Amino acid sequence: xxxGIKGPNPSDxxxxxxxxxxxxxxxxxxxxxxxVKGAVDKMINHHAVKPENIDIRSVPGSWELPVGxxxxxxxxxxDAVIGIGVLIKGSTMHFEYISEAVxxxxxxxxxxxxVPVILGLLTVLNEEQxxxxxxxxxxxxxxxxxxxxxxxxxxxxxxx
Amino acid sequence: xxxGIKGPNPSDxxxxxxxxxxxxxxxxxxxxxxxVKGAVDKMINHHAVKPENIDIRSVPGSWELPVGxxxxxxxxxxDAVIGIGVLIKGSTMHFEYISEAVxxxxxxxxxxxxVPVILGLLTVLNEEQxxxxxxxxxxxxxxxxxxxxxxxxxxxxxxx
Amino acid sequence: xxxGIKGPNPSDxxxxxxxxxxxxxxxxxxxxxxxVKGAVDKMINHHAVKPENIDIRSVPGSWELPVGxxxxxxxxxxDAVIGIGVLIKGSTMHFEYISEAVxxxxxxxxxxxxVPVILGLLTVLNEEQxxxxxxxxxxxxxxxxxxxxxxxxxxxxxxx
Amino acid sequence: xxxGIKGPNPSDxxxxxxxxxxxxxxxxxxxxxxxVKGAVDKMINHHAVKPENIDIRSVPGSWELPVGxxxxxxxxxxDAVIGIGVLIKGSTMHFEYISEAVxxxxxxxxxxxxVPVILGLLTVLNEEQxxxxxxxxxxxxxxxxxxxxxxxxxxxxxxx
Amino acid sequence: xxxGIKGPNPSDxxxxxxxxxxxxxxxxxxxxxxxVKGAVDKMINHHAVKPENIDIRSVPGSWELPVGxxxxxxxxxxDAVIGIGVLIKGSTMHFEYISEAVxxxxxxxxxxxxVPVILGLLTVLNEEQxxxxxxxxxxxxxxxxxxxxxxxxxxxxxxx
Numbered sequence: 001x002x003x004g005i006k007g008p009n010p011s012d013x014x015x016x017x018x019x020x021x022x023x024x025x026x027x028x029x030x031x032x033x034x035x036v037k038g039a040v041d042k043m044i045n046h047h048a049v050k051p052e053n054i055d056i057r058s059v060p061g062s063w064e065l066p067v068g069x070x071x072x073x074x075x076x077x078x079d080a081v082i083g084i085g086v087l088i089k090g091s092t093m094h095f096e097y098i099s100e101a102v103x104x105x106x107x108x109x110x111x112x113x114x115v116p117v118i119l120g121l122l123t124v125l126n127e128e129q130x131x132x133x134x135x136x137x138x139x140x141x142x143x144x145x146x147x148x149x150x151x152x153x154x155x156x157x158x159x160x
Numbered sequence: 161x162x163x164g165i166k167g168p169n170p171s172d173x174x175x176x177x178x179x180x181x182x183x184x185x186x187x188x189x190x191x192x193x194x195x196v197k198g199a200v201d202k203m204i205n206h207h208a209v210k211p212e213n214i215d216i217r218s219v220p221g222s223w224e225l226p227v228g229x230x231x232x233x234x235x236x237x238x239d240a241v242i243g244i245g246v247l248i249k250g251s252t253m254h255f256e257y258i259s260e261a262v263x264x265x266x267x268x269x270x271x272x273x274x275v276p277v278i279l280g281l282l283t284v285l286n287e288e289q290x291x292x293x294x295x296x297x298x299x300x301x302x303x304x305x306x307x308x309x310x311x312x313x314x315x316x317x318x319x320x
Numbered sequence: 321x322x323x324g325i326k327g328p329n330p331s332d333x334x335x336x337x338x339x340x341x342x343x344x345x346x347x348x349x350x351x352x353x354x355x356v357k358g359a360v361d362k363m364i365n366h367h368a369v370k371p372e373n374i375d376i377r378s379v380p381g382s383w384e385l386p387v388g389x390x391x392x393x394x395x396x397x398x399d400a401v402i403g404i405g406v407l408i409k410g411s412t413m414h415f416e417y418i419s420e421a422v423x424x425x426x427x428x429x430x431x432x433x434x435v436p437v438i439l440g441l442l443t444v445l446n447e448e449q450x451x452x453x454x455x456x457x458x459x460x461x462x463x464x465x466x467x468x469x470x471x472x473x474x475x476x477x478x479x480x
Numbered sequence: 481x482x483x484g485i486k487g488p489n490p491s492d493x494x495x496x497x498x499x500x501x502x503x504x505x506x507x508x509x510x511x512x513x514x515x516v517k518g519a520v521d522k523m524i525n526h527h528a529v530k531p532e533n534i535d536i537r538s539v540p541g542s543w544e545l546p547v548g549x550x551x552x553x554x555x556x557x558x559d560a561v562i563g564i565g566v567l568i569k570g571s572t573m574h575f576e577y578i579s580e581a582v583x584x585x586x587x588x589x590x591x592x593x594x595v596p597v598i599l600g601l602l603t604v605l606n607e608e609q610x611x612x613x614x615x616x617x618x619x620x621x622x623x624x625x626x627x628x629x630x631x632x633x634x635x636x637x638x639x640x
Numbered sequence: 641x642x643x644g645i646k647g648p649n650p651s652d653x654x655x656x657x658x659x660x661x662x663x664x665x666x667x668x669x670x671x672x673x674x675x676v677k678g679a680v681d682k683m684i685n686h687h688a689v690k691p692e693n694i695d696i697r698s699v700p701g702s703w704e705l706p707v708g709x710x711x712x713x714x715x716x717x718x719d720a721v722i723g724i725g726v727l728i729k730g731s732t733m734h735f736e737y738i739s740e741a742v743x744x745x746x747x748x749x750x751x752x753x754x755v756p757v758i759l760g761l762l763t764v765l766n767e768e769q770x771x772x773x774x775x776x777x778x779x780x781x782x783x784x785x786x787x788x789x790x791x792x793x794x795x796x797x798x799x800x
Contacts, residue, residue: 003376003377003378056163057163057316058163059312059313059316060305060308060309060312060313061305061309063278063279064276064278064309064313066267066270066271067267067270067271067274067276067277067313067317068276068313068316070270070271070274071274071276071313071316071317071320072316072320074274074320075320089413091285091289092282092283092284092285092289092293093249093259093283093284093285094282094283094284096283097259097260097263097281097283098263098279099413099417100260100263100264100417100420101263101264101266101267101279102267103417103418103420103421104264104267104420104421104424105267105270105271106421107386107387107421107422107424107425108271109271110386110387110390110425111386111387111390111425111428111429111432112271114387114390114391114394116384116387116388116391117387118383118384119383119418121417122412122414123412123413123414123416123417124412124413124414125411125412125413129411129412133412145380145381148380149380149381149384152379152380153379153380153384153387153388153391156377156379156388156391156392157387157391160391160392160394160395216483217483217636218483219632219633219636220625220628220629220632220633221625221629223598223599224596224598224629224633226587226590226591227587227590227591227594227596227597227633227637228596228633228636230590230591230594231594231596231633231636231637231640232636232640234594234640235640251605251609252602252603252604252605252609252613253569253579253603253604253605254602254603254604256603257579257580257583257601257603258583258599260580260583260584261583261584261586261587261599262587264584264587265587265590265591268591269591272591323696323697323698409733419733419737420737420740423737423738423740423741424740424741424744426741427706427707427741427742427744427745430706430707430710430745431706431707431710431745431748431749431752434707434710434711434714435707436704436707436708436711437707438703438704439703439738441737442732442734443732443733443734443736443737444732444733444734445731445732445733449731449732453732465700465701468700469700469701469704472699472700473699473700473704473707473708473711476697476699476708476711476712477707477711480711480712480714480715536643537643537796538643539792539793539796540785540788540789540792540793541785541789543758543759544756544758544789544793546747546750546751547747547750547751547754547755547756547757547793547797548756548793548796550750550751550754551754551756551793551796551797551800552796552800554754554800555800571765571769572762572763572764572765572769572773573729573739573763573764573765574762574763574764576763577739577740577743577761577763578743578759580740580743580744581743581744581746581747582747584744584747585747585750585751588751589751592751
């Protein structure tokens with residue numbers, strides 16, 4: 001089977017029956033809020049995901065994303081998950097170690113469960129980079145890509 | 161379900177029945193002590209956790225945090241865990257390798273067990289940074305955040 | 321048994337009955353397309369793999385390669401897999417964390433399942449490096465090597 | 481339960497019935513020998529571990545520490561393990577990759593088995609740093625700390 | 641039990657009944673060939689391993705070492721394994737990510753199976769370093785050490 005090569009984010013996929021879990025951290029809310037909104041709006045407006053099929057949950061910080069996702073997945077069945085957090089380089093090495101562990105943790109959940117977990121984690125060097133990737137100051141809102149990726153991967157996972 | 165976006169550490173959550181395990185290393189005690197106290201006080205005073213429901217155990221160094229936590233969790237049921245240690249960059253590469261392994265170890269325990277393990281590990285470049293993050297010299301005591309995160313994640317884990 | 325030392329990519333191996341899964345990301349399509357084509361053409365033209373035995377699937381980005389591969393492998397039996405993506409260093413640390421997690425994820429799938437997963441991931445510092453390794457601008461198309469590696473490893477895995 | 485905060489290496493713990501496995505690499509023997517002796521002497525002289533309850537085994541290099549420990553643990557029951565090796569930065573990247581993998585391997589064994597594995601691995605930039613941490617040239621013998629950590633963690637693991 | 645401290649590679653151990661698997665990559669053959677020969681000759685000539693008990697298999701590149709070893713181990717019982725490859729730093733980040741993943745993959749196989757997997761992977765910054773460690777240009781052939789390590793660890797694994 002050759003599905004053809006399309007651009008990174010095809011907008012013609014429709015997931016009216018998909019159940020999606022969005023878990024976001026709450027540090028750097030100025031960037032988190034538009035990212036969450038961007039992902040959710042994209043799923044609803046472009047991919048026909050029903051609002052009532054999207055659960056939006058929060059955890060304190062990005063560190064808690066993997067264990068939170070695992071916990072939320074234990075009580076409901078989801079077809080795709082998006083983990084959203086913003087980590088900004090600080091003066092200690094906290095950024096490096098937490099970034100690496102969270103990214104590996106999110107990868108592990110996808111491979112352990114088979115449910116696609118989209119990486120909605122910004123690992124940036126300063127606040128300006130975070131805001132730009134959240135669609136502010138003229139940047140592209142990366143939540144938009146994450147929403148599309150969740151729908152596409154959720155559908156592919158279901159259909160395989 | 162949309163729980164709404166709140167700030168990083170909501171103080172209105174109450175966990176009177178939560179059982180929390182706090183495990184701390186004993187190197188760099190000058191910072192460890194206020195961090196442990198900060199986490200415990202926050203849980204008791206702001207989140208209604210009962211003092212008798214908090215077990216505080218120690219291990220020699222941060223390396224022993226994961227295996228110690230695993231061991232303590234084997235004998236008692238806990239709803240949340242906080243692992244507290246202070247690692248300071250030295251002249252060898254010990255800091256880098258131990259930091260990475262401990263952080264991954266703590267992440268693994270959370271994903272293996274489903275019990276949230278809060279990262280109370282300072283990975284800092286000098287002693288001043290450690291003390292500042294322990295609430296000394298005018299800094300913010302990070303134990304305060306860890307206590308709130310433990311209560312919130314413990315409740316969310318229980319209620320899912 | 322000593323099979324003798326041959327060059328990196330022997331062209332005399334034939335896999336007419338091999339079923340191969342090729343999963344590619346869709347970011348940086350200018351490089352992805354010739355890489356996918358290079359791998360597929362090599363398998364068909366030099367190693368006698370039947371076109372109908374090659375499934376070509378896509379995922380949005382390199383992050384989704386491991387979970388996508390795992391998902392596609394759940395529904396069909398494959399003798400070898402090639403995961404193709406192009407990651408280019410940007411101004412944040414996204415490149416570093418995603419590269420590391422994807423590479424570990426692909427390694428894990430091979431070790432978990434026993435099915436060889438070939439690393440078709442370019443982790444490059446700029447677009448020029450990507451295009452060169454995709455066979456453009458006078459470079460060698462690395463897809464060519466991946467196709468041969470998939471056939472050889474698929475056969476070795478089957479015959480052991 | 482609050483066990484109180486003590487210094488990093490309390491000397492008043494007694495482990496007369498503890499069985500301890502010490503596995504050491506044999507590269508950089510000038511540092512390895514005092515480190516092994518430091519750990520063993522501390523366990524016997526300060527913590528009442530019986531000499532006949534301490535097994536000292538060797539492997540060629542630090543790479544073999546994890547698999548050697550796993551193998552030795554398969555045939556005897558131990559309450560604590562110390563893995564001792566000395567890795568010194570060289571002109572290739574061997575040091576970096578071997579250090580990281582060995583440290584993760586030792587962490588994994590502790591978490592897989594529940595038996596505390598103490599990290600007796602020096603990851604140093606030059607020979608002088610290794611000798612100093614082995615108690616030579618006026619340095620503190622780190623084996624001393626490892627012996628105490630093994631006894632404390634072995635007892636805590638047994639009593640939980 | 642105290643087996644005494646010997647140098648890194650004792651030559652008086654004899655493994656006439658050991659079955660050893662040697663898997664090597666084929667990139668950088670100029671270094672690979674003497675490394676493989678060095679390891680095999682050492683096992684046969686110094687440690688009495690029977691030539692017919694040594695299986696020498698190849699894979700295309702170092703990436704395929706872990707999955708190849710796993711595959712070859714599935715069909716035959718081996719007492720020790722040596723994975724031999726040469727990775728040389730290039731102008732992209734391929735070297736870093738592949739090195740790390742392969743080293744972790746080899747470590748995992750040893751811990752998953754209990755069969756010692758010796759790290760015969762050169763992770764070098766240039767071709768000259770590779771050739772030197774392969775015994776050329778006056779260097780020490782590291783294959784010699786790997787062969788001894790395989791015999792020693794194979795015997796220790798069998799006898800525990």
